[in-house]
Amino acid sequence: MLSTVTSQTPSLPAHDNPTVVRLFEAAADAFADKGFHGTTTRDIASRAGLSPAGVYVHFASKEDLLFQLSRVGHVAARDALAAAADEAASPTDALQEVISEFARWHAEQHQVARIVQYEFRHLSPEHQREVLTLRREIDAVVERIIAEGVASGEFDVDDTRSTALAALSLVVDVARWYHPGIKRTTPESIANSYGALALRLVGARRD
């Protein structure tokens, strides 16, 4: 699961190392389940099949592990969104595709998504700043689509910025409530219904 994400960002050299991949997976499991401060380095190490000291060969600190995870997660999400936006023929198509794709990502990668969205505050100030830059790129993709739809007359929106935030809120909250096996809900069904809901939020003319 996580390897899908990491393989999309081969720029991180550490990803060639299977121990690092296991540490990423262990940390993603643990942070998503118990939160950053609820997770111990011993917990992560044992899930990855290492001694407590083994973590520090690959990461400078627990916070560094959270940061790398957040960064990789944001990059993967941003790239998936930008690709979806580029393929669309109109703002209406673009919004539906982008929100569908992002909703699917929040469900399929719900552990990473949860960390990305809810453990942000436990990053150091410098790391928060770096992640925030990536996050603004994601927000900008959605805002731009809505602005284009308003300009073309396809959308009817009061305030572009706050409507973009609302569409993203729908999607982000998936990471809070979704878990695999939840009743009659799959990443696929979420993707379908959330694309349509986003079109309603912007008052798209055709349904």
Next chain:
Amino acid sequence: MLSTVTSQTPSLPAHDNPTVVRLFEAAADAFADKGFHGTTTRDIASRAGLSPAGVYVHFASKEDLLFQLSRVGHVAARDALAAAADEAASPTDALQEVISEFARWHAEQHQVARIVQYEFRHLSPEHQREVLTLRREIDAVVERIIAEGVASGEFDVDDTRSTALAALSLVVDVARWYHPGIKRTTPESIANSYGALALRLVGARRD
């Protein structure tokens, strides 16, 4: 701020005690800011002007403090919602009022709201169960309004349950991003725009 919430639930006898109120406020500040496990009992105690030991006269444990805060917060939110729903003349009015009110609550009480929504998993299993009962009552208010609107023909909705979840997602996410002083956004403006957005989500016939 918090005293507004607590005064709505005089059934909790401890609220007559100003030290307990100070502890609630200190814990709400700290938990909202740094999360449950990121907050120390020393931190809470000093914010409330007590020694570390002083907390345990009033609360059995740090988890107990989180539980009482979650419970009071849920009860306040549920009562505010139910009141808003009762005053409405139609499903359209009811949905707009309820979502407006709940969005306003998430902004005004964003610290308690954040704790209620994001620190839930750190409660003990028994306490999770108790809080979950209250949460289902909140969900049921929204679901019932949407079902009534579908029945009356005012709303056009695919799936009542998932649409209710989406409307609540919009609102819940306010607790993640809102903080006082955020650019051109007030609890009042959030309440207004979110009521309208919820009507769009359900395909309400009149805007």
Next chain:
DNA sequence: GTCTATACGACGATAGAC
């Protein structure tokens, strides 16, 4: 009901052998 003092385990991180 609040304090000072403290028990005692768990924490993140490091040292040094292999």
Next chain:
DNA sequence: GTCTATCGTCGTATAGAC
């Protein structure tokens, strides 16, 4: 690069004086 052993600190919670 991984281990065992451990350092120094801080965590929750309690004991007992006032």
